[in-house]
Amino acid sequence: MTASPAGRASSAPLMGRDAEPTLFEISVPGRTAYQLRTTDVPARPLEELVPADHLAESPVAVAEVSERDLVAHVTRLSHRQFSVDLGMYPLGSCTMKYNPKFCDAVAADPALASVHPATPAALAQGWLEVFVDLEERLCAITGMAAATLQPAAGAAGELTGLLLMRAYHESRGDVRRRVIIPDSAHGTNPASVTLGGYEVTTVPSNDRGLVDLEALRGVLGPDVAGIMLTNPNTLGLFEEEIEGIAAAVHEVGGLLYYDGANLNAILGVVRPGDMGFDIVHMNLHKTFATPHGGGGPGAGPVAVAAHLVDFLPGPRAVREGEGFAWATPARSIGRVHGWHGNALVLARALAYIHVHGAEGLTRVAQHAVLNANWLRRRLAAILPAAHDRMCMHECTLRATPLKDAYGVRALDVAKALLEEGFHAPTVYFPLIVDEALMFEPTETESPQTLEALAQAIERIAARAATDPEGLHRAPQTTPVARVDEARAARHLIATADASRT
Amino acid sequence: MADYLPHTAEEVASMLALVGVDSLEDLYAHVPDVVRLAGGLDLPAGMTEPDAAALVAGYGSRNLARASELVCFAGAGAYDHEVPPVVRALAGRSEFVTAYTPYQPEVAQGVLQAIFEYQTLVARLAGLPIANASLYDGASALVEALNMAHGATGRSRMLVSSGVHPHWRAVARTFAAGTGHEVVEVPLVEGRTDWSGVDPEGVAAVVVAYPNYLGVLEDPAEARALADAAGGLLVVAGDPVAAGVLRSAGSWGADVFVGEGQPFGTALSFGGPYLGLFACTEAQVRRLPGRIVGETLDTEGRRAYVTTLRAREQDIRREKATSNVCTNQTLMAVTAAVQLGWLGTQGLREVATRCAQGAHYLFDELGALEGVAPATQGPFFREFALRLRHPAREVVARLAEAGILAGVALDALVAPGDRSIEAPEEVLLVTVTERRTRAEIDRYVDAMRGALQ
Numbered sequence: 001m002t003a004s005p006a007g008r009a010s011s012a013p014l015m016g017r018d019a020e021p022t023l024f025e026i027s028v029p030g031r032t033a034y035q036l037r038t039t040d041v042p043a044r045p046l047e048e049l050v051p052a053d054h055l056a057e058s059p060v061a062v063a064e065v066s067e068r069d070l071v072a073h074v075t076r077l078s079h080r081q082f083s084v085d086l087g088m089y090p091l092g093s094c095t096m097k098y099n100p101k102f103c104d105a106v107a108a109d110p111a112l113a114s115v116h117p118a119t120p121a122a123l124a125q126g127w128l129e130v131f132v133d134l135e136e137r138l139c140a141i142t143g144m145a146a147a148t149l150q151p152a153a154g155a156a157g158e159l160t161g162l163l164l165m166r167a168y169h170e171s172r173g174d175v176r177r178r179v180i181i182p183d184s185a186h187g188t189n190p191a192s193v194t195l196g197g198y199e200v201t202t203v204p205s206n207d208r209g210l211v212d213l214e215a216l217r218g219v220l221g222p223d224v225a226g227i228m229l230t231n232p233n234t235l236g237l238f239e240e241e242i243e244g245i246a247a248a249v250h251e252v253g254g255l256l257y258y259d260g261a262n263l264n265a266i267l268g269v270v271r272p273g274d275m276g277f278d279i280v281h282m283n284l285h286k287t288f289a290t291p292h293g294g295g296g297p298g299a300g301p302v303a304v305a306a307h308l309v310d311f312l313p314g315p316r317a318v319r320e321g322e323g324f325a326w327a328t329p330a331r332s333i334g335r336v337h338g339w340h341g342n343a344l345v346l347a348r349a350l351a352y353i354h355v356h357g358a359e360g361l362t363r364v365a366q367h368a369v370l371n372a373n374w375l376r377r378r379l380a381a382i383l384p385a386a387h388d389r390m391c392m393h394e395c396t397l398r399a400t401p402l403k404d405a406y407g408v409r410a411l412d413v414a415k416a417l418l419e420e421g422f423h424a425p426t427v428y429f430p431l432i433v434d435e436a437l438m439f440e441p442t443e444t445e446s447p448q449t450l451e452a453l454a455q456a457i458e459r460i461a462a463r464a465a466t467d468p469e470g471l472h473r474a475p476q477t478t479p480v481a482r483v484d485e486a487r488a489a490r491h492l493i494a495t496a497d498a499s500r501t
Numbered sequence: 502m503a504d505y506l507p508h509t510a511e512e513v514a515s516m517l518a519l520v521g522v523d524s525l526e527d528l529y530a531h532v533p534d535v536v537r538l539a540g541g542l543d544l545p546a547g548m549t550e551p552d553a554a555a556l557v558a559g560y561g562s563r564n565l566a567r568a569s570e571l572v573c574f575a576g577a578g579a580y581d582h583e584v585p586p587v588v589r590a591l592a593g594r595s596e597f598v599t600a601y602t603p604y605q606p607e608v609a610q611g612v613l614q615a616i617f618e619y620q621t622l623v624a625r626l627a628g629l630p631i632a633n634a635s636l637y638d639g640a641s642a643l644v645e646a647l648n649m650a651h652g653a654t655g656r657s658r659m660l661v662s663s664g665v666h667p668h669w670r671a672v673a674r675t676f677a678a679g680t681g682h683e684v685v686e687v688p689l690v691e692g693r694t695d696w697s698g699v700d701p702e703g704v705a706a707v708v709v710a711y712p713n714y715l716g717v718l719e720d721p722a723e724a725r726a727l728a729d730a731a732g733g734l735l736v737v738a739g740d741p742v743a744a745g746v747l748r749s750a751g752s753w754g755a756d757v758f759v760g761e762g763q764p765f766g767t768a769l770s771f772g773g774p775y776l777g778l779f780a781c782t783e784a785q786v787r788r789l790p791g792r793i794v795g796e797t798l799d800t801e802g803r804r805a806y807v808t809t810l811r812a813r814e815q816d817i818r819r820e821k822a823t824s825n826v827c828t829n830q831t832l833m834a835v836t837a838a839v840q841l842g843w844l845g846t847q848g849l850r851e852v853a854t855r856c857a858q859g860a861h862y863l864f865d866e867l868g869a870l871e872g873v874a875p876a877t878q879g880p881f882f883r884e885f886a887l888r889l890r891h892p893a894r895e896v897v898a899r900l901a902e903a904g905i906l907a908g909v910a911l912d913a914l915v916a917p918g919d920r921s922i923e924a925p926e927e928v929l930l931v932t933v934t935e936r937r938t939r940a941e942i943d944r945y946v947d948a949m950r951g952a953l954q
Contacts, residue, residue: 019804020610023618023842034848036583040939041859046746049857051880054718056748060625062846067587070842074615078596081611085595094601098505102550104598111561114568116575117772118909120894123571123901126563127771140543152637152773153828155815163679187816191825195648196679200820238532268542269529275536285828291595293832294612295602295634295792297774313675334675338578338640338668338761339772351557357547360504366525367506370513373520373528390520390531415607424605429816446507447516473800478607480799485606488797488809492786494631495621498796 019480020076023063024496033067080479082423084291088449090375092394092426092438093186093234095264095286097368102355103289103348112347117339121325127343128324131317134350135301141353141361142258142280143273144303148313149346150337154261155188157281157300158228160313162196163333164279164304165226165255167311171331174253176225182211184234184430186261198225205432209235209387209396213244220248226255231275232262232392234430236372236438246276255279255308260300263287264442265369265393268362278305288349299345313337367443368393371450375441378454382461383413386433394440396433397425403435408464408471410435413457415482416474420456504547568769571906572941574863576884576932577714577914578639578666579772580742580764582852583936588766588843592836602792602828606807607799612831613806616794619838626741627758627780628749634792634808635834636777636826639761640672643708643738645779645790645824646757647673647682650706650734652788652823653756657682659706660727662694663921664713665738666761667914688920692717692877692886696727704731706757710738711750715922715930716860716884717877721753728756734785741765741778742856743882745849750780757781766840767833776833789813790824852935856883859933859942866946867931872953876928884932886911886922890953893929899952905945907931 006028046055065073082089089096107113115124135147151157162179169176179198181189183205190200201219206212210233227249231239239245249256258277264287272280284290285298292298304312313336314328356364369392376385376395383397399410414424414437426438441450464471475481493500508516513525522528529537548556561567573581596611603609603616616634623632636642647659659677661670663686670686677684682705688695692715709724721737728735736757737750742764744750750758762776763769781789787810795809815822844852860883867873872890889896893910900907911925922928933942 020614022614022621023838024621032845032847033587033843034845034851035585036848036851036855036935037938039855039859039935039937041855041862041937041942042939044858044861046854046857049861049880050718050747050882054747054880056746056752059846059850060745060749062622062625062841062844062849064845064847065842067843070839071587071591073842074591074839075594077611077614078594079611080614081596081600082605082608083596084599084601089601091601091604096601099599100505100550102553106557109558109561110569111558111564111567113768113770114581115564115566115771116573116581116769116906117579118575118577118913119564119566119571119771119906120897120901120910120913122898123566123906124564124771126560129563130560137544143538152641152830153826155825155827156637156641159676159679159825163675166678186827187814187819187822188825188827190820191815191818191822194820194822195676195825197681238529240531240533243533243535266532269538270532270536271538274538283828291598291832292601292828293830294597294600294609294615294835295831296828297637297830297832298828299774333678335640335668335671336675337773338638338666338672338775342637342773343771344768345774347557347560351553353544354553354556355547355550356504358542358544360547361542361544363504363506363525366528367508367513369528370508370516370520370525374516377519377521390522390528414605418605418608423601423608426604444505444507447512475607479610480607480801480803480805482800483606483805483807484797484799485807485809485811488795488807489811492631492793492809493796494617494786494793494809495624496618497621497624498630 022496023073026069026073027063027065029064031064031066033065033070087421088445088453089423090425090439090441091423092440093261095440095442097289097442098444099289099291103351106351107344107348113344125323128317130347130350132319132324134346137353138282138301139303141267142303143271144280145306146309146312147301147303148316149301150313150341151300151302152337152342153296153298154281154283154300155192156336157302158188158192159195160302160336161257161279161281162192164308164311166196167333168308169225177223179225180219180227183432186234189228189259209237210239211245213241216245217248220252222252224252224254226257228257228259230259230262232265235386235396236391236394237387238392242275262393265365267365268358269365273305278308284345284349288352290345290348297342297345299342364443371441371443371445375439375450379457382457383437394438396436396438398433399435399437402461402464406464406468408468410437412471413437413460416460416471417456419475419477422453422456566906571901571904573906574931574945575906575909577909577930578761579769581769581934581936582764584766584768585843588840591839592766597832597835603808610806613794615835615838617796617806619834620794622838622841623778624780626744628751629758629780630783631786632780633789634794635829635831636779636791637830638775638777639759640669642759642777642779643669644673644676646736646759647706649757649785649788651682653785654705654733656703656705658703659684660687660699660704661708662687662710663689664694664710664719665708666714667916667919671916686920693719693879696723701727701731704733706734706736708736708738712740712743712882715877715886716881718880718882725754742853745853756785762833762837765837767836774830774833776830776837788823791826791829855935856933859937860885863933863942867949870950870953884930887929887931888927889929892926896929896952900948903948905948
């Protein structure tokens with residue numbers, strides 16, 4: 001009789017709903033996958049090269065798997081993951097549009113991807129040209145004078161913008177203490193304000209879901225460094241009184257910061273610079289279709305008006321004669337990234353802009369707004385809008401009627417949509433809307449897909465009347481059912497090595 | 502003109518009818534005229550992908566530094582390691598590439614479990630129990646470590662060895678303008694931190710790099726003693742490849758480990774996107790920046806993963822959050838987990854060892870040349886600094902003509918007046934990875950001999 005081999009197979013049944021073993025559970029001592037170049041470099045023992053007191057007593061345990069097992073494991077993990085390529089991802093505020101493969105191919109070109117970041121500028125002219133071309137285009141799109149491409153994400157852009165605000169005021173001998181934020185703002189805004197060394201003053205929204213201009217005037221004063229605004233705002237509504245807001249903030253010497261999370265709605269139609277904004281960050285992983293990578297990488301370039309250019313982070317790629325060079329602005333706030341920014345993300349965004357051009361980008365915005373408004377109207381009987389009028393690229397709807405009638409909440413609707421094969425919308429945000437479900441269909445979804453989403457929501461609403469308990473238990477057809485979040489927080493198991501007891 | 506919009510003209514018309522407007526422009530009728538852009542964007546017209554292909558290929562063709570043309574001996578935190586087709590294929594799967602942050606765990610187990618495996622690997626490399634789901638890069642990980650130390654101690658004075666990468670220190674200085682932290686950069690003498698004369702009073706963090714950016718293996722015990730004297734945290738900034746064979750940060754008594762994770766499966770990419778590694782002790786877990794994935798169960802008792810300890814994060818805690826980070830570098834973290842899975846225990850040790858062997862071989866060969874002297878004293882691991890007879894920038898330019906990226910000229914890396922090294926314009930920072938052959942190294946030595954004549 002043959003003994004069974006010890007250890008676990010990497011292959012749980014395909015698309016099965018059993019847990020996939022971890023990399024460590026499929027590990028078998030002595031198994032390898034790696035292959036390295038033959039170098040003929042003299043193989044002196046490590047003990048001769050490094051003093052013994054610096055060497056570990058035993059090698060770090062990684063995992064020991066074959067290449068085939070690694071492929072099976074990671075591929076099976078990928079089958080337990082929703083993505084834009086798989087289906088509609090109407091996650092409000094996140095702009096989960098289709099990411100063109102062309103842009104990925106541009107970033108994968110070894111002529112860009114294999115360049116070392118410390119390469120002298122003379123040997124990396126193409127990369128500096130990418131930066132300059134992208135900066136110029138982003139400035140044209142936002143109506144600003146110059147930009148830094150260093151910030152690695154939107155929140156990094158926010159903090160960079162706040163430090164620019166601080167440097168600007170300090171350069172004028174002006175000490176300011178507070179930054180104004182609407183109550184509908186993303187959480188990164190107040191978190192960034194704190195790290196920028198300012199205090200948050202919250203300004204309420206009015207009954208139209210917009211910044212209350214009178215309330216804003218009430219909190220403005222000479223100690224206000226600026227205001228952070230998203231326009232369209234996080235409810236998906238255009239701040240129609242933006243001219244008055246800008247005038248009021250500028251009147252007290254404050255600056256206007258534009259959170260570019262929702263820039264997709266207004267490409268080619270309205271520019272932040274023309275609305276009076278002094279500082280603008282963009283989320284290239286939203287508006288400019290660079291893929292989100294399961295949570296990153298993104299890129300959060302910050303563009304500024306002329307009076308702030310001298311404070312931008314450096315070095316920046318600039319035109320010099322026929323070519324390109326690095327230059328650091330005279331009163332730069334300093335570096336905000338270990339190198340030049342998320343360069344391959346920047347290259348993808350530039351490719352996206354090249355393909356679309358002026359007219360294409362405008363159509364992107366128009367179709368994003370069309371899809372959101374169509375969905376708002378189509379769902380009005382089931383999920384009323386928080387503010388029932390023309391929205392921009394996203395619509396904030398409420399599950400309040402379902403909750404009142406059947407005890408079915410926004411979370412239940414979201415989880416049931418997962419069973420229907422759609423990603424859920426953003427739930428319970430903005431915080432000021434009861435039972436919020438924020439849908440951002442984006443411009444790349446077809447009317448047929450929007451209709452399928454609407455029908456799925458109709459089925460869920462019908463089920464709410466007959467089987468609310470079933471909805472509380474949704475989803476059942478996904479790789480795992482509803483996850484016990486409280487348990488995870490109560491007893492943290494953050495690694496495979498953590499104690500389970 | 503090209504785009505990715507599915508709508509036919511008829512469909513647009515019918516959708517507009519349901520919305521109740523006549524044209525796409527009318528969707529913006531409520532936007533005040535005064536802020537509207539007249540005449541459209543000042544950008545070139547769009548083009549089809551095939552038409553754009555030549556345009557975008559032009560950028561790359563104007564780089565002379567691609568790996569196929571220049572053999573890379575530059576490091577400084579960004580290393581030319583083997584990234585095999587299998588890692589590229591797996592990490593490039595669109596289920597990972599085109600997913601958002603795992604807010605709905607029931608349909609995000611793939612990314613969540615991959616992050617959990619990544620956290621396990623980072624924690625093992627750091628010799629610490631907790632790792633987060635990634636930060637932007639090594640520099641941002643350092644900044645978050647300083648913020649954590651402030652949270653842990655209530656103090657603002659940060660002692661940062663000048664052996665920490667100059668760009669990371671620059672980033673820490675930038676963000677200190679907002680947090681009000683006092684960043685004290687402790688000088689190096691002959692490549693090692695001179696902690697003498699440093700007052701530990703009121704110190705929140707002591708930061709030491711192991712190995713430091715000049716390649717030298719310093720003794721972190723001195724920094725630990727200083728942190729103990731101050732009652733502050735010890736932050737060790739490490740090279741994750743070296744961590745495969747060196748004593749771990751945790752074994753030196755680190756409270757926090759930060760590192761640049763690019764060497765694990767991410768191409769040089771002109772500096773980004775890279776990967777900020779962050780690990781810490783259990784005591785600091787409530788102050789952890791950004792996301793962390795935890796293991797739990799679903800309602801049917803099956804193992805499942807979810808982002809946890811969420812009450813620290815910006816979307817819940819807002820101005821009181823431990824950090825403002827939201828989007829991080831998840832795809833690079835997944836890539837690192839896959840690359841480490843491919844390397845395995847034996848492969849990681851082999852790569853680290855070969856880097857050290859190559860670096861010492863090149864160091865010995867260059868050391869025999871006229872006009873070359875070591876710029877530091879003490880043991881090094883895989884990177885070293887040389888003082889040259891001619892300006893390092895000129896030497897780099899000369900060797901590029903011979904098809905070699907000779908290293909990083911230090912005056913291009915450090916800020917004026919930096920206290921890590923004197924006369925940086927004479928100093929070249931050189932690294933060797935497991936990809937460099939003896940023939941390439943010998944060619945480098947010949948080219949250097951010629952350049953120094």
